Amino acid sequence: MTLLNIFADPHISINHYIAVSAMLFTIGVFGVLFRRNAITIFMCIELMLNSVNLLLVAFSTYHHDNSGQVFVFFIMAVAAAEVAVGLAILVTIFRNLHTIDIDELKNLKN
Amino acid sequence: MDIKEIIFWSLSTIAFITAIYTVIAKNPIFSAISLLVCFASIAGHYLLLNAQFLFIVHIIVYAGAIMVLFLTTLMLMNLNEETEKHKPAIAQIAALVIAVALGIVLMLAVRKANVILTMGPMTDSIGDVKSLGTVLLSEYFYPFEFISVLLLSAMVGVVLLMKKDKTAALK
Numbered sequence: 713m714t715l716l717n718i719f720a721d722p723h724i725s726i727n728h729y730i731a732v733s734a735m736l737f738t739i740g741v742f743g744v745l746f747r748r749n750a751i752t753i754f755m756c757i758e759l760m761l762n763s764v765n766l767l768l769v770a771f772s773t774y775h776h777d778n779s780g781q782v783f784v785f786f787i788m789a790v791a792a793a794e795v796a797v798g799l800a801i802l803v804t805i806f807r808n809l810h811t812i813d814i815d816e817l818k819n820l821k822n
Numbered sequence: 823m824d825i826k827e828i829i830f831w832s833l834s835t836i837a838f839i840t841a842i843y844t845v846i847a848k849n850p851i852f853s854a855i856s857l858l859v860c861f862a863s864i865a866g867h868y869l870l871l872n873a874q875f876l877f878i879v880h881i882i883v884y885a886g887a888i889m890v891l892f893l894t895t896l897m898l899m900n901l902n903e904e905t906e907k908h909k910p911a912i913a914q915i916a917a918l919v920i921a922v923a924l925g926i927v928l929m930l931a932v933r934k935a936n937v938i939l940t941m942g943p944m945t946d947s948i949g950d951v952k953s954l955g956t957v958l959l960s961e962y963f964y965p966f967e968f969i970s971v972l973l974l975s976a977m978v979g980v981v982l983l984m985k986k987d988k989t990a991a992l993k
Binding site for chain 1: 826827830834837838841842844845850853854857860861864867868871872873875876879880883884887888891892895896898899901907908909913914916917918920921922924925928929932948949953954957958961962965969972973976977979980983984
């Protein structure tokens with residue numbers, strides 16, 4: 713079923729998807745550098761992972777190869793595990809220090 | 823202008839606006855909800871690319887699991903007020919410069935790159951559940967099993983991390 717088959721459309725090429733993914737990735741990098749709240753930084757990391765996923769799916773569809781979509785599936789599983797462990801660590805930090813501001817977490821410095 | 827083009831550009835615009843709002847929103851709850859809309863528009867992109875299985879998995883994993891985790895943690899920490907201090911101005915400007923430079927470099931790299939697409943024979947089965955399941959359980963069988971081990975160990979690790987340390991309380 714190819715209701716929305718974009719191959720017939722010459723106007724949306726793979727370059728459009730590369731541009732969209734690059735922009736989303738840049739926004740994610742900016743968020744990681746810009747924010748101090750650790751949870752928002754996690755969200756920006758998720759945004760970067762999703763931009764890569766979008767590009768993998770686009771290449772997989774344009775190349776007629778299923779392997780790219782299998783990789784996206786694996787990336788999603790790893791992202792879910794990463795978010796669960798990361799948020800557990802953040803909750804533990806918040807329990808001990810009552811902050812998740814990354815500029816306050818300097819205990820290793822002295 | 824084609825209907826697919828209109829859908830593509832509106833989905834991309836929604837994704838950009840919500841992604842930027844995720845970064846700049848003061849309230850983390852608004853950040854999370856805006857990120858949810860961004861993920862929904864990326865799911866729309868998957869549907870546009872005819873990746874039906876990943877569309878469903880993306881909705882389930884991101885909207886159903888990851889965003890619920892984020893929102894629960896935010897509410898657990900009671901961070902829904904604007905208490906976050908900003909970074910110093912020099913760090914903010916540096917972040918902006920680095921992000922803009924990265925964006926320019928990526929765009930120039932894409933413009934310079936000569937993306938060659940080997941257009942194979944047209945098949946409609948790319949991305950549907952049947953063909954993807956066949957590839958997943960034949961060619962990528964061992965990575966698939968290792969992913970389940972990874973998820974199990976992550977689950978055990980999270981339970982271990984969140985458990986209150988009773989021995990430390992006794993000391």
